[in-house]
Amino acid sequence: MDAQYDDPRLTGEHLRSIDTPTGTVTLVGVVHDHPASAYRVRTVVTDCDPEILALELPPLSLPIFERYAEDTRTPPLFGGEASAAIQAATTDRVVGIDGPTLPFLRRLAATLYREGGSLETVRGVLDRFASVTKNTLRCRLAGSIAAVTSIRMEVDSPVTYATDRTDGPERQAENERRQIERARAVMDVFEPSRAVAFGDDVRETHMADRLAGFRNDGDVVAVVGRHHLDRVAERLDARLGGDGASNR
Template identity: 45%
Template sequence: MPDPTTSLPSPETDPRFHDRWLRHIPASDGDGWVLLVGVVHDHPSSLYRAAETVRRLKPSVLALELPQLGMPLFERHADRADSPPRYGGEMAAALSERGESRAVGIDAPNRRFVRELAGYVGSERPPLETVAGVLAGATPILRHALRYRVAAMLDARTHLRLVPDVPREFDVSADDPPEAQAEDEYRQLSRSRSLLGAVELPPDVLDLDRLREATMAARLRSLRSSGSVVAIVGQDHLEAVEKRVHGP
């Protein structure tokens, strides 16, 4: 498949598939193509785009902006009868269409993140307070991933549905027309970027995001050796991950 986006709805027929949300990295040197799908977490438009992309393309690998520790919980959300899944947002929506695709969590915490962190400290020699800030920021990520795993274990053994993340609510639903969903999704994205643009983030927060993006990109470079990859990531990570998949 030269360009997988040609198998998706065109922006003219479905504005939820506007080019801003998609990044295609062609196959090369025996590696499969990668399609990055940007999302606004929990938004109905993003849920649809994630699920429909996986359903149509049937990739060899479905990669998600989740820690691998959290995958069992989101798979359980996806395998319930709710359509779209009631919990788990666009990640569960994509998993609900995974079929024979191998599903993988590519976000921190994982061994690759530890290697990226060690390389960052060794090569950039950041101030001690910045390193401490990065570690402090990474600790809640690990804690949250462990909550996912515990919730999945309890869900499997007791059928008690635990939801560590409360789904966000928006002014549109899956029942609204695609045009209304797409318009609200872009409005949410623009609002979020305006707020971030008005705030100067501390170096440790920026560096933690950079390390997470490097971790996800490195995992994608490894996974594409198995064939085609669809990766679902937050829209704010889309460009950085795309650049890093192309090279270090």
């Protein structure tokens, strides 16, 4: 571990690195809106200074998070880890790697057809897709309004935790660890529905493919949900023909 990463919020359990022909893809796992995650992405983006910053966001949602990142406060008040990462980046190449997009929709439809899911699964997948699309369009509208006015719309209420950015690294890291463990415990007890598992699989495959498309473009930092970190890393490494993603 690098010396500058001697911080409990920056342990290898949250970071994966995969070599490409022209650089390294560094995957940063986050808990949405958590102060430890915001600190982690700011530190990794600053340290790596990547040619590309990739975020687990639909491309249509990016403008509002870019506006949030213009905040004079560090990290920005709104936008969680995504706007914190954008604020820390020096590159102008910031990309969204999640759906919905037309390629994502084609992948979703093809996978549904190939796997022949039940009517209940298909309905659940389409309901989730419609919900995500609605939120994406709301983000796009907010970004368009922010681009021509001084109004900054809050598209999602920030998640609050029993810790904030004023607390020390150990307290933040411990709280974040409890959030991750609690989420895993819930998943162990309540197996996700087929629609949820199916949607996650398509999203992770789509994000890995998007990242693989940057293989010749230099260093990349990708910010993804902690729940997706290992599976995206495994799929990306398989596409690049590597020997396995390593903890940074």
